[in-house]
Amino acid sequence: MRHGDGRLGRLLLHVPTNKLSMNQTKDSAGNLIIVSNRGPNDFVWQDDHWVVRPASGGLVSMIDPLARQPDVTWFCCVSEAPPASESRAALFTTAADQTDPEHHIVPVPLPSKIYQAYYGTISNEVLWMLQHHLVGQFGYSALDAERHRAWTDGYLEANRRIARAIRESGIKPRVFLIQDYHLYPLPALLREVFPDVPSLHFTHIPFPGFTMLKLIPQSWRDTIFQGLLGADVVGMQTEWDSRRFLGCCEELLGAKVDYKNGTVAARDGRLVRVRAFSASTNPAALEQSMQSPAVAAARERLAPWTGWQAGKRRDEGKQTIVRVDRLDPSKNQIIGFRAFGRLLELRPDLCRNVRFLAFLTPSRTDLRVYRNYRDAVYTMIDEVNTRFAADCEGEPIQVFYTNDREQALAAMEQCDVLLVNSREDGMNLVVKEWAVVSQRPGVAVISETAGVAATTADSALLVSPLDIEGTARAMERALGMRSEERAARLTTLRESVYSWSAADWLSAQLAELDVTRDD
The missing domain is CATH 3.40.50.2000 (Glycogen Phosphorylase B;)
Structure with a gap:
């Protein structure tokens, strides 16, 4: 319009x-x-x-x-x-x-x-x-x-x-x-x-x-x-x-x-x-943030999981899936982690080569429903980590439970897959921020029910938020996508963000x- x-x-x-x-x-x-x-x-x-x-x-x-x-x-x-x-x-x-x-x-x-x-x-x-x-x-x-x-x-x-x-x-x-x-x-x-x-x-x-x-x-x-x-x-x-x-x-x-x-x-x-x-989002402000000492320090802290050093991947065989959201029932983290567990079940060969970095921001902890949801999310994380720790030579899901924007930006910059499987979202600006900062390039897996899906259909992989099998398959496809297709999809999404800030x-x-x- x-x-x-x-x-x-x-x-x-x-x-x-x-x-x-x-x-x-x-x-x-x-x-x-x-x-x-x-x-x-x-x-x-x-x-x-x-x-x-x-x-x-x-x-x-x-x-x-x-x-x-x-x-x-x-x-x-x-x-x-x-x-x-x-x-x-x-x-x-x-x-x-x-x-x-x-x-x-x-x-x-x-x-x-x-x-x-x-x-x-x-x-x-x-x-x-x-x-x-x-x-x-x-x-x-x-x-x-x-x-x-x-x-x-x-x-x-x-x-x-x-x-x-x-x-x-x-x-x-x-x-x-x-x-x-x-x-x-x-x-x-x-x-x-x-x-x-x-x-x-x-x-x-x-x-x-x-x-x-x-x-x-x-x-x-x-x-x-x-x-x-x-x-x-x-x-x-x-x-x-x-x-x-x-x-x-x-x-x-x-x-x-x-x-x-x-x-x-x-x-x-x-x-x-x-x-x-x-x-x-504000692309110019994001670009400026990526030059900050805080983001540089976050890159170094995340290097053991992302494999990046001085702007380059040390081991091209390793990949990361990242999610960045508030710990809120609408963000649907439990289904996302179940889908990741299903991915490892379908593709045991990925166990040693894929890590899931979850940046979960504390939210409304004064409300009982949010505390109960947080406990349920951690229970699911523990189940997946316990089941696959031996095959993955360590816990495949790493949780960062803090409100650290610079750390989240550094992770989005370096990830191979961004997972946003919200039950429903008005828009979800994380996807648009990721489109500005991604350098891998990465692929976005997004719920059809997130508002941002209306503008990303040609550049992201869309999933139904309650479809565990479908989300696992979408992550599998994203991890196996050729770099040329990743770059083309990212370019399309990035251009749309810059054209409407x-x-x-x-x-x-x-x-x-x-x-x-x-x-």
């Missing part, structure tokens, strides 16, 4: 030299307001003071270039520590004094009980699981009284407080860019206060069909959809997500939907546009909002 190159889109072309003061910002034509659960920094209350740490993740890296513009303000949530009055005063001082001077961050403090209900219980245990079609042992389960309270007193209350914080900030908004499933009610709440300010809500994770959404109460669904339809533009990762959203509006709301033009008639008579904006993703959304301003 093509998007115009309007005034807001051209905002990305300007490189800021300094940041406007609050007074300068208020007196300007208005600020572009980014709203997300998480901002470019994590604020942690520790030993009676706030500790500021850089935040990781795809959302932050994609939005950061825009956030550095002088007339952009970023509102983000922070779990407030007791005593609230002391921590709140210190929070605003810390945000002003200890964050990047090119960022204008406004933290929205939420009492820890509200934050946990809004973020942990509803956003992660309910919405995340449903939208990734995860139901049962490692997913969504019954809604008891506690979860109903979490919806009302946590999720809805948090969104109301965010809207109030924006209103009371005194900052004049020009445009709202609202991020992800944590903030579904927010567009409608902001429209009540700022009816003439254009807004776009972008959902970074998959959007489910109406059958899955019928697993939550009708009143919750109505709040979600009426909240989203408060925006002028509803952004999704893929055309498939957009169609599912349109179908839900028709089936669950009885709204008038125009599938051809991608619009939904809101209750107030507006036509809300539904558009796909495929998220991407994170800057293009942002510009397309801003250009779509320009249409709203012109209407």
Whole structure:
């Protein structure tokens, strides 16, 4: 889908030299307001003071270039520590004094009980699981009284407080860019206060069909959809997500939907546009990262497994399979490791020549379902390693359980096969990052249900996420693929990433909002 190159889109072309003061910002034509659960920094209350740490993740890296513009303000949530009055005063001082001077961050403090209900219980245990079609042992389960309270007193209350914080900030908004499933009610709440300010809500994770959404109460669904339809533009990762959203509006709301033009008639008579904006990465920033001392050190640490030394393979007979993802049920690691075990069973001759390096980032360890899933993943790893250790002359699966981006980049650069067998993904930026940094060259094995599969069909090997046999065969094919075919596939994927970067993703959304301003 093509998007115009309007005034807001051209905002990305300007490189800021300094940041406007609050007074300068208020007196300007208005600020572009980014709203997300998480901002470019994590604020942690520790030993009676706030500790500021850089935040990781795809959302932050994609939005950061825009956030550095002088007339952009970023509102983000922070779990407030007791005593609230002391921590709140210190929070605003810390945000002003200890964050990047090119960022204008406004933290929205939420009492820890509200934050946990809004973020942990509803956003992660309910919405995340449903939208990734995860139901049962490692997913969504019954809604008891506690979860109903979490919806009302946590999720809805948090969104109301965010809207109030924006209103009371005194900052004049020009445009709202609202991020992800944590903030579904927010567009409608902001429209009540700022009816003439254009807004776009972008959902970074998959959007489910109406059958899955019928697993939550009708009143919750109505709040979600009426909240989203408060925006002028509803952004999704893929055309498939957009169609599912349109179908839900028709089936669950009885709204008038125009599938051809991608619009939904809101209750107030507006036509809300539904558009796909495929998220991407920043190739130039990745190239710069690969020159860093941290990546160089990671290459050396990984050399015993990758066999690389000074940019060359010591032993061309050795190959590596790599996966890089959060330890999350949606990432489907258990099936991936079972498929690797099946590969070694099918091809015992590979035992001494293939290693699986798994870079697993700790995730949401405060939630029981995630801890249980982590234990199940390690049980599967132990089973495969125990079974094949003798034939492989060592454990064939090596786990790196840490959040070390540079180490993961070094592994992706050197691997022969990248495995991304997610149950479902909004996009999966790991694949696009790998396409930029791979030097082997390698081959990607990707789930058909990952959003990125829509743009990699000609360059990756696609698998069904629950097909153990098929995934094992795909890894076998990838390991045996001739270098010429690997290089051709990688070139195709790399060109697609360079032709549509994170800057293009942002510009397309801003250009779509320009249409709203012109209407």
